[in-house]
Amino acid sequence: MLMIKIRNQHGVGMIEVLIALLLLAVGVMGFTALQLKAVDATDEAMSKIEAMNIARDVAERIRVNRGGLATYIAELNKTTQTNITTSGLKKCLGNTVCTGTDMAKYDTAQIVSRAQSTAMQITLPNCQVVGAVDRICIYIAWGDTKPINHATDNQACTSSGTYLPEAKCIVMELY
Secondary structure (H helix, E strand, O other), X not given: OOOOOOOOOOOOOHHHHHHHHHHHHHHHHHHHHHHHHHHHHHHXXXXXXXXXXXXXXXXXXXXXXXXXXXXXXXXXXXXXXXOOOOOOOOOOOOOOOOOHHHHHHHXXXXXXXXXXXXXXXXXXXXXXXXXXXXXXEEEXXXXXXXXXXXXXXXXXXXXXXEEXXXXXXXXXXXX
């Protein structure tokens, strides 16, 4: 009688190992993608915090120096802010006597310098409000976003007072 010997496999086959490696690779890629998203979210949060700090600084300086409001608006709404520096301005610190305009120009130069050091842009346009109340907003934008309210510009911060989906900016209302 002829006997057929059946051999049982010992150990793990090559196919099982390859499938396990493939599953591990997919899991590692998923974890890496989550980690990259977390880093992007952290960067965005840090930018928003810095923008909020700058906006709060602007609002506090304007509240203290209400007489210089027109100067703040004129200086911060200039299309080119690169030439705004504190050199040549009265340093309104200590015992130096300054007018509201002098203080506003000095404050504006400091604000613009701080915004530019973090690659941000700042403007003070009128807010989009309902009614006859005139309000001023602080727009701070970074990245490719422009600190403006515009209906057709895709790089604008807001359109009709509403944030655009891809905008990287904050808007704070002055009161």
